[in-house]
Amino acid sequence: xSSLTEKDRPIVQLLLSAGTCPRCIFRFCRVGSQTLYRHPxxxxxxxxxQFLEGNQEEEDRACFDVADPPCKRFRHGHTxxxxxxxxxxxxxxxxxxxxxxxxxVENSDVENSAVEVCNVCLxxxxxxxxxxxxxxxxxxxxxxxxxxxxxxxxxxxxxxxxVREHAAWLLxxxxxxxxxxxxxxxxIVQLKEAYKWIIHPxxxxxxxxxxxxxxxxxxxxxxAHPETDEECRFLATVCPDCFKPAKNKQSVxxxxxxxxxxxxxxxxxxxxxxxxxxxxxxxxxxALEIQCNNxxxxxxxxxxxxxxxxxxxxxxxDGERKLESSVEELISEHLMAEFKADSFNFSSSGRxxxxxxxxxxxxxxxxxxxxxxxxxFTAEEMKGFQQTINNSSDKIQVRDLQLxxxxxxxxxxxxxxxxxxxxxxxxxxxxxIQKEHIAFLDDIxxxxxxxxxxxxxxxxxxxxxxxxxxxxxxxxxxxxxxxRLHLKTQAGTYIKEFVHGDFGRTKPxxxxxxxxxxxxxxxxxxxxxxxxxxxxxx
Amino acid sequence: MAAAEALGxxxxxxxxxxxxxxxxxxxxxxxxxxxxxxxxxxxxALSTQGHGFAPLRHxxxxxxxxxxxxxxxxxxxxxxxxxxxTSINYQISPNCSRLQNKVSGKSKRGAQFLTELAxxxxxxxxxxxxxxxxxxxxxxxxxxxxxxxxxxxxxxxxPSTEGYIAVVLPKFxxxxxxxxxxxxxxxxxxxxLKRQNSSSGx
Numbered sequence: 117x118s119s120l121t122e123k124d125r126p127i128v129q130l131l132l133s134a135g136t137c138p139r140c141i142f143r144f145c146r147v148g149s150q151t152l153y154r155h156p157x158x159x160x161x162x163x164x165x166q167f168l169e170g171n172q173e174e175e176d177r178a179c180f181d182v183a184d185p186p187c188k189r190f191r192h193g194h195t196x197x198x199x200x201x202x203x204x205x206x207x208x209x210x211x212x213x214x215x216x217x218x219x220x221v222e223n224s225d226v227e228n229s230a231v232e233v234c235n236v237c238l239x240x241x242x243x244x245x246x247x248x249x250x251x252x253x254x255x256x257x258x259x260x261x262x263x264x265x266x267x268x269x270x271x272x273x274x275x276x277x278x279v280r281e282h283a284a285w286l287l288x289x290x291x292x293x294x295x296x297x298x299x300x301x302x303x304i305v306q307l308k309e310a311y312k313w314i315i316h317p318x319x320x321x322x323x324x325x326x327x328x329x330x331x332x333x334x335x336x337x338x339x340a341h342p343e344t345d346e347e348c349r350f351l352a353t354v355c356p357d358c359f360k361p362a363k364n365k366q367s368v369x370x371x372x373x374x375x376x377x378x379x380x381x382x383x384x385x386x387x388x389x390x391x392x393x394x395x396x397x398x399x400x401x402x403a404l405e406i407q408c409n410n411x412x413x414x415x416x417x418x419x420x421x422x423x424x425x426x427x428x429x430x431x432x433x434d435g436e437r438k439l440e441s442s443v444e445e446l447i448s449e450h451l452m453a454e455f456k457a458d459s460f461n462f463s464s465s466g467r468x469x470x471x472x473x474x475x476x477x478x479x480x481x482x483x484x485x486x487x488x489x490x491x492x493f494t495a496e497e498m499k500g501f502q503q504t505i506n507n508s509s510d511k512i513q514v515r516d517l518q519l520x521x522x523x524x525x526x527x528x529x530x531x532x533x534x535x536x537x538x539x540x541x542x543x544x545x546x547x548x549i550q551k552e553h554i555a556f557l558d559d560i561x562x563x564x565x566x567x568x569x570x571x572x573x574x575x576x577x578x579x580x581x582x583x584x585x586x587x588x589x590x591x592x593x594x595x596x597x598x599x600r601l602h603l604k605t606q607a608g609t610y611i612k613e614f615v616h617g618d619f620g621r622t623k624p625x626x627x628x629x630x631x632x633x634x635x636x637x638x639x640x641x642x643x644x645x646x647x648x649x650x651x652x653x654x
Numbered sequence: 655m656a657a658a659e660a661l662g663x664x665x666x667x668x669x670x671x672x673x674x675x676x677x678x679x680x681x682x683x684x685x686x687x688x689x690x691x692x693x694x695x696x697x698x699a700l701s702t703q704g705h706g707f708a709p710l711r712h713x714x715x716x717x718x719x720x721x722x723x724x725x726x727x728x729x730x731x732x733x734x735x736x737x738x739x740t741s742i743n744y745q746i747s748p749n750c751s752r753l754q755n756k757v758s759g760k761s762k763r764g765a766q767f768l769t770e771l772a773x774x775x776x777x778x779x780x781x782x783x784x785x786x787x788x789x790x791x792x793x794x795x796x797x798x799x800x801x802x803x804x805x806x807x808x809x810x811x812x813p814s815t816e817g818y819i820a821v822v823l824p825k826f827x828x829x830x831x832x833x834x835x836x837x838x839x840x841x842x843x844x845x846x847l848k849r850q851n852s853s854s855g856x
Contacts, residue, residue, distance in 0.1 A: 546662070568797075571663075571666075571721050571723065571821065572721075576760060577760060578757075578758065578760055579796060579797065616662045616665075617663055617816070618663050619664075619815050620799075620815065620818075633662040633815075634662060635663070635665060
């Protein structure tokens with residue numbers, strides 16, 4: 117537990133007169149006690165001044181004792197006294213002096229600097245630690261109507277803060293050098309870290325849920341300080357290679373680029389271009405955006421398709437919908453409404469053509485629901501959704517509907533490339549057939565095919581040659597021109613082309629095997645042989 | 655006639671015909687454009703008349719499948735009885751062989767670009783005649799049929815499917831205009847009739 121000691125005195129004096137706020141001073145003095153930062157601003161200011169005036173160690177300790185005396189605890193978080201209120205410009209108004217108000221001429225510098233916006237944090241560790249701001253954030257969270265059990269808080273700071281931090285560090289380093297002491301930049305408490313120490317408990321209390329680094333619910337704030345936006349510019353002249361113009365980004369002076377440049381720049385060069393200590397700004401930062409969003413949730417299941425007129429994804433040409441609805445819309449619509457998500461991404465373990473049915477156990481699919489406002493659903497409720505979807509349409513049916521993790525999606529995609537599928541095809545032949553003409557197909561095992569990219573997809577796929585295997589076949593004679601063929605094939609086999617030959621570009625094919633012209637009249641997927649998602653008792 | 659052939663894989667295509675004038679042997683070309691109900695269409699099979707090319711254009715949706723398959727039209731001399739093919743040559747000039755066409759990627763980069771009059775191949779028959787097969791449509795050459803090199807009979811047995819000459823992909827912007835200047839099967843029949851009448855009449 118570190119607190120201010122005698123050797124910190126010159127630093128405190130230096131920074132306070134430069135216009136640095138108490139919490140930033142603590143950071144530069146490497147104060148690691150979180151509780152200390154949470155003390156009310158007024159008290160911290162008062163105690164700092166007392167510290168500067170006092171000379172005894174006991175007095176120091178009493179001021180900055182980690183265990184809060186009752187009066188301090190009581191006042192934590194409250195701003196009843198008008199003294200802390202900001203005036204219209206967001207500048208802290210006069211705070212009464214710690215001692216009995218006798219304007220001490222020698223301390224006049226200290227007194228005046230107390231009212232200013234901090235020259236290092238630009239108000240982040242001042243105004244933006246107050247309960248009013250916390251309440252404002254909570255208002256935004258509550259009005260956004262999200263369901264969550266924990267939160268993670270993220271804050272984005274304007275890049276010039278790093279520059280000012282750097283300048284303050286150089287100043288302090290110099291001063292400490294006089295006492296033969298050193299201060300590494302890493303020793304300074306990070307601004308973001310200190311800010312979170314102060315904000316987390318307050319936010320947690322207002323929202324009624326704990327913070328959790330792994331939480332899917334994120335509350336984020338973006339701060340900006342337009343008044344000092346130009347302060348980073350000099351870095352581009354001194355370290356031009358750190359600032360590459362990025363096409364999409366508005367400003368080249370990103371936080372990362374600025375930090376990189378500060379690591380590279382020599383002390384002398386920095387001091388030539390930037391005031392040390394940093395100047396006191398007129399205005400506070402502004403909170404540009406307060407946003408909340410929930411991490412995506414994933415719903416998986418298997419679908420059957422009973423329509424020969426239903427595309428997987430919406431079929432829209434030139435803004436005109438060519439076929440009504442789609443597999444993904446029929447499944448996702450209801451889920452979108454229940455989860456109150458912004459959008460969805462539908463994916464499945466392979467897919468079938470518009471005119472192909474999917475029978476048997478169905479095809480595995482997963483839906484990513486983006487930024488869902490509702491996330492807590494029991495297994496019973498999920499079953500309810502499944503029923504609703506199934507009642508809404510006879511074109512598709514779903515089963516095994518359940519919540520899954522993002523990692524689970526990988527298993528589904530594995531299936532697409534590795535697992536076998538079985539099909540049933542209704543085949544027409546030009547010349548007549550008898551049972552004996554097709555019986556031999558049943559005996560063919562592991563038939564190797566060479567399939568060029570089918571003509572029907574060639575306009576949007578690269579020209580390639582695919583080797584695929586038909587594992588087994590079983591024929592069912594119907595009449596002189598028709599038979600049904602059941603096949604088990606490797607993933608990625610084009611069945612239609614295997615039947616009609618695709619101008620001889622799939623070899624061998626049913627036509628070449630039977631020495632006839634053949635065509636496929638109907639195709640059904642009988643099974644997709646993958647064990648995912650886990651089957652549920654229906 | 656390729657009636658039987660019009661089924662099977664060629665069912666998904668609409669046939670268009672190109673007739674060319676000039677030359678004593680006026681043959682027809684046949685081109686098929688995609689029809690079909692699937693979202694994927696192949697393209698047009700272009701049969702040319704004159705020397706008889708039949709491009710088949712596949713597709714039900716004009717904005718998707720635009721692939722065209724070039725085939726010989728029914729009235730082409732090479733498809734008449736008694737003709738024997740002695741050679742098929744895709745080397746159309748000292749610098750250009752259609753066999754060297756290499757495409758890569760979805761956009762078929764590297765493809766040889768064809769205009770309507772670009773030769774695809776030259777076919778010689780045992781009676782000493784040589785026929786040049788033209789593209790009839792503008793677009794990128796995707797592939798030529800190497801199966802007919804090893805088995806020239808295929809060209810005569812199944813001219814509209816397995817004996818195809820080439821696959822061509824017109825530019826997206828030109829996919830609709832590609833059939834302008836081509837004849838429907840009915841129009842083609844009329845032209846053939848007129849020729850018969852004029853040759854028998856005179």
